[in-house]
Each structure stands twice: as C-alpha cells, then as structure tokens.
Amino acid sequence: MGIHWDDGVLIEHGKKTGDPTVVTVNCPDKAGLGCDLCRIILEFGLYVTRGDISTDGKWCYIVLWVVPRPSSLRIDWESLKNRLVSACPSCMIPFFVEQQSSSCSHSPIYLLKVFCVDRKGLLHDVTKVLCELELSIQRLKVMTTPDGKVLDLFFITDGLDLLHTKQRRDNTCENLSKILGEYCISCELQLAGPEYEGQQAFTSLPQPVADELFRCELSEKESSDATKVKSAVVTVDNFLSPAHTLLQIQCIDQKGLIYDILRTSKDCDIQIAYGRISSTAKGYRTMDLFIQKTDGKKIIDHESQEALCSRLKEEMLHPLRVMITSRGPDTELLVANPVELSGKGRPRVFHDVTVALKTLGICVFSAEIGRHSTSDREWEVYRFLLDDTPKFPLASKQARSDIVDRVKKTLMGW
Structure with a gap:
C-alpha cells in the first residue's frame, strides 16, 4: 500500500480579509487529476480566481487561488485538505498501481x-x-x-x-x-x-x-445573445510549441467553468502539460492549455481539432x-x-x-x-x-x- 504525503497539499490563507487562499498540490500525476481537484473545489463552494498547472507526465504541480462564493456554506479547510490529499496518487513509486485500484473503489450508498x-x-x-x-x-x-x-x-x-x-x-x-x-x-x-x-x-x-x-444547438433566445456566443472562443495553435498543441479558451465567467473545461479534457483523453488560468477581466475568463493526446503527440488532424473545439464550446455554453x-x-x-x-x-x-x-x-x-x-x-x-x-x-x-x-x-x- 502507498503512503499519502500530507505536505503534497498546502493551503495558505491570505494575509488580509478578502485575499484569496492559495491551494498548492505537488504530487505524482494521474490522468484527470486537475478535473478531480477542481470538482472538490466546486463541491466546497469555492471560486478559483486564477491558477497554474504544470506536469511532466509523472509529477505535477498545481496552484489555485480560491475564495469562497458569497452564498457558499461554511468552509472546513482541514476537511478540504484531506479530500484533496485523498484525490492525489500516492507518492510511492510505482504510483499507478494504487491509482488504478483506488479508481475502481466506490463509496457505499446509504439511505x-x-x-x-x-x-x-x-x-x-x-x-x-x-x-x-x-x-x-x-x-x-x-x-x-x-x-x-x-x-x-x-x-x-x-x-x-x-x-x-x-x-x-x-x-x-x-x-x-x-x-x-x-x-x-x-x-x-x-x-x-x-x-x-x-x-x-x-x-x-x-x-x-x-x-x-x-x-446541442442554441435556442433562438440564446442565439440572439451575441455577447454570450462571441464569448465562447476556442483557438488551436500548433506552431508555438514543438511538442504540444496550444488551446486558447475564452468564455464568460461562470460557476464551475474550469471544472467543465478540465472535465471535458479528461473525458476526451486529453493530457494537459501546462495550463494558465487567468484572472477574470470584465466578466471574461481566459485559459491557455498546452495539451497532447494520450500517445504524447500533438493534435494535428483538422477534424479532431474541430471536434474538440466544438465539444468545449458546448460545455462552456451549455x-x-x-x-x-x-x-x-x-x-x-x-x-x-x-x-x-x-x-x-x-x-x-x-x-x-x-x-x-x-x-x-x-x-x-x-x-x-x-x-x-x-x-x-x-x-x-x-x-x-x-x-x-x-x-x-x-x-x-x-x-x-x-x-x-x-x-x-x-x-x-x-
């Protein structure tokens, strides 16, 4: 059995009232880890103001700046840390053995x-x-x-x-x-x-x-809202990085937006090597994601690019x-x-x-x-x-x- 490393998750509160709390995760990587962490953040009623994600495929380093939403429940920060730690793979090598077994376990259902x-x-x-x-x-x-x-x-x-x-x-x-x-x-x-x-x-x-x-299509009312449709923009760049495809995403900010984007990437078997989540500006959120397919290659095929962009836009709008x-x-x-x-x-x-x-x-x-x-x-x-x-x-x-x-x-x- 692996032994969890509690220092793999650090939570540092802001010095002043209103300052964001910094959540740092430093642990072995696994497919969809960013999605799993953002799901827990969303579950605790926290809002990500900005973030950085970096991984070499074996180890990852994630920093998220979070604040409670005005209507959120009381935040139990110690419990949040424990939940984040439980989502991280063990620091024992090889970690994928425990990752595989833990992913197959299900919590019992109570009535x-x-x-x-x-x-x-x-x-x-x-x-x-x-x-x-x-x-x-x-x-x-x-x-x-x-x-x-x-x-x-x-x-x-x-x-x-x-x-x-x-x-x-x-x-x-x-x-x-x-x-x-x-x-x-x-x-x-x-x-x-x-x-x-x-x-x-x-x-x-x-x-x-x-x-x-x-x-999948927008309703008449939604289609007439040009601002909303225009805000859901996904562009693909294969020239900036020799090894990764760059996804540049812009959307009107909304609850769970980062979770939705990372969930879609996880479900589409897209690996994020590096990501930057920018602060909201005038109600808009932008993200830069350097991604690869599961075989470690860029997304070159035009149809695959179109399918991924279409799926991301749908998740941002709907x-x-x-x-x-x-x-x-x-x-x-x-x-x-x-x-x-x-x-x-x-x-x-x-x-x-x-x-x-x-x-x-x-x-x-x-x-x-x-x-x-x-x-x-x-x-x-x-x-x-x-x-x-x-x-x-x-x-x-x-x-x-x-x-x-x-x-x-x-x-x-x-």
Whole structure:
C-alpha cells in the first residue's frame, strides 16, 4: 500500500480579509487529476480566481487561488485538505498501481429517510445540512402526502467515509432534527439495500422533452445573445510549441467553468502539460492549455481539432440544461448536467436549485434524481414537480420564464 504525503497539499490563507487562499498540490500525476481537484473545489463552494498547472507526465504541480462564493456554506479547510490529499496518487513509486485500484473503489450508498410535516424551504434546508456534512446526494425521491406530510428518501455517499460509524450516523440525524425542529417526525439512516437499485433510473422522458433538453444547438433566445456566443472562443495553435498543441479558451465567467473545461479534457483523453488560468477581466475568463493526446503527440488532424473545439464550446455554453414542461396536469422543472465518464455527476446542483426555488417562495410537491442516456453520453437529471403560488402562477408563460431564469443564474453563479 502507498503512503499519502500530507505536505503534497498546502493551503495558505491570505494575509488580509478578502485575499484569496492559495491551494498548492505537488504530487505524482494521474490522468484527470486537475478535473478531480477542481470538482472538490466546486463541491466546497469555492471560486478559483486564477491558477497554474504544470506536469511532466509523472509529477505535477498545481496552484489555485480560491475564495469562497458569497452564498457558499461554511468552509472546513482541514476537511478540504484531506479530500484533496485523498484525490492525489500516492507518492510511492510505482504510483499507478494504487491509482488504478483506488479508481475502481466506490463509496457505499446509504439511505436517509426523513419524514416530516411539509413547509416552505424544507427541501433546501435538508440539502444544506447534507452539504455542510459533506454528504453527497446520489439519488432522491421526495413524496408529499395529502395530509401535508412529506417523505424524503436520500441515497447518499459520505465524503469522509465515516457513515459506517454510529457516531457519524447519529450526528447526521441530530443535525437534521435540529434544523427541522418541530416539523420533524422521524429521521433514519442506514446502509442502502436492494431498494437503491429501484432508484437507478426513472420513467423515460417523453421524446420531445428529451430532444429539447439535450439538444446541442442554441435556442433562438440564446442565439440572439451575441455577447454570450462571441464569448465562447476556442483557438488551436500548433506552431508555438514543438511538442504540444496550444488551446486558447475564452468564455464568460461562470460557476464551475474550469471544472467543465478540465472535465471535458479528461473525458476526451486529453493530457494537459501546462495550463494558465487567468484572472477574470470584465466578466471574461481566459485559459491557455498546452495539451497532447494520450500517445504524447500533438493534435494535428483538422477534424479532431474541430471536434474538440466544438465539444468545449458546448460545455462552456451549455454546462447545465434547465427547462419547464407540463407533466400531465402538473408543472415540472427539469435540470440536467452531463455525467463524467467516471460516473460522477456535478456537485451542488440540487443544493443550488433548491436555493433558487426557496428564494422564489416556490414549494416542491415531489422531486427525484436519475440518469438519462443519449447517443453520446449519460446525463444526471433532476425533476421537480412544482406547486402553484399567487406570485408565480405556473400557467403563466412569464412566470415559467422567470423561474428558469432564476434557477439558471443560481446554477451559473451570475
């Protein structure tokens, strides 16, 4: 077994209030390490102001300047360090043996049952507690009863890998009971059994809805937004470096942008030898990435260049899909994000959607999370059946547009 080197991750806080915290990672390299680290940064509600990535294929050195987002949860910096260390390969050589075995392990799934009296904002309050405790929601089923009670079934994994202990389980239930107060009827947490398999998927989306939600092309409204389209620019240069292809990327800044770019590179088997993430200027973010294919060669083929640029632009313009549709007599909010090839979904999506709905004063009648496969990838899909309110009559086209707009802006950090 390898031994982790704790000094491989250093976290240095700024000298003055408001100064960014510098996160330095110095460890053996592995495919997609930058993506894995940025995913954890995003999960903790941190924003990368700038960064540098450098690797020779065997060892890497990554520096990220981060600040908490205004709406972020309390940051447990020690826990963040531990999570970053766990994502790094062992410093023992050869490190790829441990890397391979650890990548195949999966955290056990636990079932959290929360039964309580319904109220506005309840779903978000529960989700917020789970995020603060570093518990990730893998699947979810929310059901409201006719007598005003709600049963929430959360299938969760533990970022700390401690849910096998009674203390961790009891602490989770105590925190939930505290935030729910008199509304809480019962709270149970146990290892998930066969019932989890029944939550692996949900009824397929109607084809017209799926076509609209997962389409690659911009909508009429988005196409008319010339500023947004113009901001998603990817250029390829094969002359500056004799051994690497240079990707120059520019996009309007948004939450998770760096994660989305590195996730796409990881899924496309692109190796980043050196990267510079510039500070945001006038709302724009730029990145310079020196890349190679897995065989160590530049990307010379024009079709391959076009395919990579097209994929990156799509991820920058459409990292998340949001729409409202009718589901029989009910109104349904759909939110979708692509799943990594590793099987991981985007962090904090459910949290951010419930933040937006709570801010609007909209109650959720039922909710669920599942997966949907298209021809080229797998998606994580969040489905919310919404309750009508006087402020947002769901039959109104304007009200629906306002809900989609608020949810999208919350997800994108705008």
